[in-house]
Amino acid sequence: MKNKKLMLIVAAVLAVAVVCAVVIPIATCDKGPAQKVLHSNPQVLADAGVYPILKEEYKDQITLKIMGANNAAINPDWSQNKFFQRMEAKTGVKFTFEVYGDDMYDEKKSLALSTENNLPDIFFKANFSNYDEVTYGGKSLRSLNELIDGYAPNIKALLDANPALKKSITTTDGNIYALPTIYTNLPDGITNIMRDYLWINQAWLTELNLEMPGTPEEFLNVMRVFKQKKCTGKGDYPFVVAGIDHLLNVFNFFGMDLKSYWVQANGNGGIEFMPQTEEFRSALQFIRTMVSEGLMNDNWAVMDATTLNATGASGTKYGCYSAAAPQYVVGYGENMREYVTLDPISPTGENGFWGASFPAQRGCFAITTVCKYPEAAIRWIDALYDFDLPCNLWAIIGEENKEWKWNDEKTAWFSTVSDKDYAKVMATTIIQTGDGMPYLVDESFWEKQETAIDKYTRPLRNRQMKHGKVGYPLVYFNSKDLREIGDLATDINNYVNRYIAAVISGDKNLDSDWTTFKTFNRLSLDRYMEILTKAYNEYKV
Amino acid sequence: MQSYSTTVSVKKKKMKICTEDKIFNVITYFILSLLLVVFVYPLVYVVSASISKPSEVLSGQMWLFPSSIYFDGYKEIFKYTQLWTGYGNTVIVVGLGTLLSLAVTFAAGYSLSRKDFFAKKFFMLTFVFTMFFGGGLIPTYILIAETLNMYDTLAALIIPSAVSVWNVILVRTYFMSSLPEDLLEAAKIDGCGNIKFFVSIAMPLAGPIIAVIALYNIVGRWNSYFDALIYLSTPEKYPLQLVIRNLLTQNQMTNLDPGAGVIEIENIMKVEGMKYGTIIVSTLPMLIIYPFVQKYFVKGIFVGSLKG
Numbered sequence: 001m002k003n004k005k006l007m008l009i010v011a012a013v014l015a016v017a018v019v020c021a022v023v024i025p026i027a028t029c030d031k032g033p034a035q036k037v038l039h040s041n042p043q044v045l046a047d048a049g050v051y052p053i054l055k056e057e058y059k060d061q062i063t064l065k066i067m068g069a070n071n072a073a074i075n076p077d078w079s080q081n082k083f084f085q086r087m088e089a090k091t092g093v094k095f096t097f098e099v100y101g102d103d104m105y106d107e108k109k110s111l112a113l114s115t116e117n118n119l120p121d122i123f124f125k126a127n128f129s130n131y132d133e134v135t136y137g138g139k140s141l142r143s144l145n146e147l148i149d150g151y152a153p154n155i156k157a158l159l160d161a162n163p164a165l166k167k168s169i170t171t172t173d174g175n176i177y178a179l180p181t182i183y184t185n186l187p188d189g190i191t192n193i194m195r196d197y198l199w200i201n202q203a204w205l206t207e208l209n210l211e212m213p214g215t216p217e218e219f220l221n222v223m224r225v226f227k228q229k230k231c232t233g234k235g236d237y238p239f240v241v242a243g244i245d246h247l248l249n250v251f252n253f254f255g256m257d258l259k260s261y262w263v264q265a266n267g268n269g270g271i272e273f274m275p276q277t278e279e280f281r282s283a284l285q286f287i288r289t290m291v292s293e294g295l296m297n298d299n300w301a302v303m304d305a306t307t308l309n310a311t312g313a314s315g316t317k318y319g320c321y322s323a324a325a326p327q328y329v330v331g332y333g334e335n336m337r338e339y340v341t342l343d344p345i346s347p348t349g350e351n352g353f354w355g356a357s358f359p360a361q362r363g364c365f366a367i368t369t370v371c372k373y374p375e376a377a378i379r380w381i382d383a384l385y386d387f388d389l390p391c392n393l394w395a396i397i398g399e400e401n402k403e404w405k406w407n408d409e410k411t412a413w414f415s416t417v418s419d420k421d422y423a424k425v426m427a428t429t430i431i432q433t434g435d436g437m438p439y440l441v442d443e444s445f446w447e448k449q450e451t452a453i454d455k456y457t458r459p460l461r462n463r464q465m466k467h468g469k470v471g472y473p474l475v476y477f478n479s480k481d482l483r484e485i486g487d488l489a490t491d492i493n494n495y496v497n498r499y500i501a502a503v504i505s506g507d508k509n510l511d512s513d514w515t516t517f518k519t520f521n522r523l524s525l526d527r528y529m530e531i532l533t534k535a536y537n538e539y540k541v
Numbered sequence: 542m543q544s545y546s547t548t549v550s551v552k553k554k555k556m557k558i559c560t561e562d563k564i565f566n567v568i569t570y571f572i573l574s575l576l577l578v579v580f581v582y583p584l585v586y587v588v589s590a591s592i593s594k595p596s597e598v599l600s601g602q603m604w605l606f607p608s609s610i611y612f613d614g615y616k617e618i619f620k621y622t623q624l625w626t627g628y629g630n631t632v633i634v635v636g637l638g639t640l641l642s643l644a645v646t647f648a649a650g651y652s653l654s655r656k657d658f659f660a661k662k663f664f665m666l667t668f669v670f671t672m673f674f675g676g677g678l679i680p681t682y683i684l685i686a687e688t689l690n691m692y693d694t695l696a697a698l699i700i701p702s703a704v705s706v707w708n709v710i711l712v713r714t715y716f717m718s719s720l721p722e723d724l725l726e727a728a729k730i731d732g733c734g735n736i737k738f739f740v741s742i743a744m745p746l747a748g749p750i751i752a753v754i755a756l757y758n759i760v761g762r763w764n765s766y767f768d769a770l771i772y773l774s775t776p777e778k779y780p781l782q783l784v785i786r787n788l789l790t791q792n793q794m795t796n797l798d799p800g801a802g803v804i805e806i807e808n809i810m811k812v813e814g815m816k817y818g819t820i821i822v823s824t825l826p827m828l829i830i831y832p833f834v835q836k837y838f839v840k841g842i843f844v845g846s847l848k849g
Contacts (some may be wrong), residue, residue, distance in 0.1 A: 077776075103790040104783075107770055116678055116772075117687050307599055429559050 002086055038142065042375040048153050052092030054378045059092040062373050064380075067098045067112065067120035069105035069127045071432065082429045083394050093380050102127070113140045121371035122381075125436050126178060127331060128363030133177045134479045142367045142374060143175035144469035151375045152382040158182055158440070167539060169362050172478040178366045179381065181357035181437055185444040190355035192468040197461055199329075200250055200320045203338035204230055212342070214349040216253045216286050223295040226319035238319030239290060242308040244497065246322040247287070248355065252468060253345040254283040257355035261489060262496060264471040271472060271536050273529055275496050278517050284503045284510060291504050295521070302502055325457050335540025337456060341464040354469025365438030384439040393437050399427050407450070414450040475535040488528040592816035595810045598774050598817070602612035618822060622798070623814065626777055627784035628823075630695065631763060636697040636782055639758040645703050646754055647747070650712025651739055654720070672706045681770060697772035699781070702762075715750045716743065754831075754839030763827060785819050788812065 017336070044058040052059050070078065077376050078084055078097045090096055097399035098120060105502065112119050113136045126132075134139065148155050157164040171182050185192055205212065208229055226238035241247050248258050256274050257264055266272045276282050290296040297303065308321065309328040316330075317338075323329045326339040344352025367377050381389045390400060397404050397415070403425070406413045417425045426432060447458065477485055499517050502508035548619075558566075589615060589777060590598045597603045618624060652658055652666055665782075676684070681701075687765040691697035728738050768783035773779060779787075 101787040101790070104770055104787060108774070111682055112678075112770055115687075116681050116694060117683060268812075307601065309599075 003147055006503075007257075012268060017141055020409050029094040031060040032085075038369060039372045039374060041373050042151070044373060045375050045379055048151070048379075051090055051383075053383075054376060057194055060088075060094060061375055063096060063342065064371065064377060065098065066122055066124045067097045067105075067109065068124040069102050069109075069436065070099045070125065077428075078506045079430075080428055080432065082398070083431055083529055084392050087380070088384075088397065089408070090179055090384065091380050092427065095374055116140050116370070120367060120369050121368040121373075122377050123178075123368070124438065125431070125434050126364055126366050126438075128178050128366060130476055131479075133171050133295075133363060134372065134476065135364075137171055137177040139367050140368050141177045142179060142371065144179065144299060144367065144378065144477075145174075145176055147367070147374055147378040148176065152378045152383040152385075154382045154440075155378075157441075158184070158385060164358070165360050167359055171476045172538070178363045179438045180360040180362040181364055181439060182385065183443060184360060184387075185440045185442050187443060187447065187462050189420045189466045190349060190462060190468065191359070192465070192470055194354060194356045194461070194465050194468050196245070196249065196322050197324070197464050198320060198322050198354075199339040200342050200344040201226070201318065201338055202340040203503045204319060214343065214345060214352075215347060216282075216345060218349075219253065219345055220286070220289065220295070223290065224293065227293070227295055229319070231319065236316075237295065237297045239294055239296045240303075240308060240318050240321045242303040242305045242322070243300070244500075246305075249301060249322050251280070252288055252352070252354050253286070253347075254279045255346055255351075255353070256280065256283065257353070259355050259357075259467060259476075260472040261485075261528075261532055262492065263529070265536070269346060269540075271529070273525065274279065276498075276506055281510060281514055282520075284500065286508070287504050288506070292506065298505065300504075306422065325453070325461075326459075327453060332453070335452075341460045343463075344467040353469040354464055356465065356470055358470055360474075361436065361472065364436050373477045381438055387440055387442045387445070387471040392442075393445075395431050395437060395439055398426070404428060412448045412450040413445075452460045454515055471533070472536070473539050475539045477531065477535055481535065485528065485531050487526055488531075491523045492525065492528060495520065543614055546695060562692070583618075587817050587820055591821050593719065595814035598815060611814070613811075614818040617811060617815050618818045621819075623776065623779070623784050624781070624819060624822070627779055627781035630778060631781040633760045634698050635759055637835070638762050639755055641699060641703045642705070642708075642758045643751065646705070646708050646712055647744065647751070648739075651707045651716055651743055653709065653713045655715035657723070668706045668709060678771075686772060692772060693774045693778065694772075695778060698762075698765075698768050702765075702768065705757075708757060711748075712750060715747065716828065720746060749837050752834055756834045756838055762828065781823050785823055788819060789816055 003105065031148055044054055044062060045234075046053055046055050049246055053377065054062060060479075067077070068078070076320065078099050078185070079095075084095055092299065098108070098118075099105075109123070109132070111117070113132065115328050118137075137143070149161070165180075169178070171177060186193070199213070200222075204210075204226055206252055210225060213222045223238045229310070231235075231238045241250070245259075251258050251274075256277075256279055257275055261274060262275050263271045264274050287296065291298050305323075309323070312505070314333075317335070320342070321329050325336075327336040335533070344354060346352035365381055367374050371377055373402050383389050386392065386396065393404075398417075400406070401416075403417055404413055404415050432436060449455075449458075503510055503513075545845055573811055585605060589603060589605060589722055592612060593603040593607045594609050594611045595614070597608045602608055609633075653668075655661070676679070685701055686692040691700070724742065725738060728742060733742070763781060766780065766786050769780050769783045770786075773783070
């Protein structure tokens, strides 16, 4: 009996082995090494700067497959989109599409990149992370360095003119695998960009005869008066914070930008882990004071930006809050005009700054190793990095004199589509939400947009952006470091976040717990800092 | 029957509820009421939210009962064609998938229940092996999408998930415990073959377990989206749950451009208002089916448990 059982087990194992032996070669050998040969077909291209980009005999003969991330609710179908149709007419390159909502796209992207099954020719609005570029770079993603040098004059010029930009998109193996959104012609005095601004209620300041705060202490006093005079209802707070990102804005008051890894470049060419500094302690003390005096909402950790934004319609007014623009929180109409951006705040009242990001957003466009016409693909995308061509604007506001037009003096431009139809018309005309688009954003053009809202908020946003600084740059980690830093960062984030929450809620006392917190090292902080310093030094060189 | 009920009533009279029992009851009911609140609250919330103004839902003004009556969400849902194509696809996948699953599950379950099946142990072992070890996502994906060439077809949602070993075991146990061997012998004497026995005798006797397996399949397939997410690429083929998932997970207000206008916000609010309505529209069929099949469900689960 025992023998029989044993025989059966052996038979089962054998059967599985046989199945494996048959299936695995089918699955792997099927594709063979043929794919690893990089295609090159420069002969299809016309001369640089000539449109269509393809020679007459290849025009409309080349079809590339695009995969991309897209908000399906507002931008349903790229194959029906006028932007791509206009681009096809202009460049002579045709497209097929595989487009997914942001969240589904992440799965599809990872599957395509890792299995090389169903890999598109190009990724547009690729939304690649450091991980994607480092892991699949050279495998399913093709290095763009030579293509840029040879076939993309606009991109090459932009990168040559801005070495920092080039550095920020070059991965650790020296290759560029994805193209970024590039912001150029930023207004005078602005070197970095911001998405979130702190808005303060100027109407209340004026009414109560208060000055714009310049130090944390002054800010506290302003909020105290707001609380006393304006936010008298139960559950009314002069300062509202939705989530940790908003809270980190407050750390700016004390000279810290903590949005990346809790570290910041210090004056001596190195970086410093900020949660162990005295500034961090002061900031925590400051926030604790605000919460204990009822100046700031204590449910900041569970509130999200969507909730805060949705309160706009209800007519609630605030003393100060973070938002991309005031109207999201307090609604459109006259309400929004009561708010202005905060001037920088620092303990001394001088040299204050706001956390910002480098004017490039990486991981937006990539060419895969299966693409048969990489030269045509890079020349095609190169058109979006040339502001003298209309292509760039087709993507985001449409065609001149159709969807938008200049005023007579060419000092301002406005949309010709009525507000009522705007969403509907634009859904099939442009690629909505410029977030993550591989193209050039010319700020000097956007400054001339003629809408009432933008005219009001833009100067205010610029006022705050002038003080924008990057605490720790957007570096690349190699895949080994990336894995390690990911694990370490999870632990350290949890630890620091929990400490922040505990201090703010009063569960932990800064007087008694600070020393213990300050000296923690059991989470391999040394190794963490070593990796961050290495990446930072490589970035600087 | 009469005497039975009288004895029960006599017993009842005799039984005195002592203080401990009372305390026990109070505590039990208290815990049950808490659970009731926990289970019912989300349901009521979703219903209320679907007919309230989206801005009020988001800002937390609506927390239990609708703060205002607002049917625009439902109007949008009925205009949202993708949802209805999704409905159609789901019905196809659920219908065909369940039929296929029933066919293969019962064929396998019945064969394995027969003591005279020569390779019974071997097959059982192989089946059970797959319960504990799988190839993982990527190899499975390559196998189905590439080798079997099912990428972007509804077949990828139906065929690979046709057999659930768990269900096969359930069916096997059912046949083993409630289909006497004598029945087979008697049938054989009358000249009945194996297939005839399975189709005309075994299957008709398996009513409750068919209902259970069918219900498992219907509910499981109705609610699943992951296979669709990785194997489908054409929006017209998306099943209902994937359409809903896409609607629910995107459109976050957090990454708005500073220049976004009234229209974008309105658009977002519109989708926000559809979210809860779609949840109701999509769960409704399940809610309707459940009470009718529920009795089989309970029965079927206990079928195998006593002797299995």
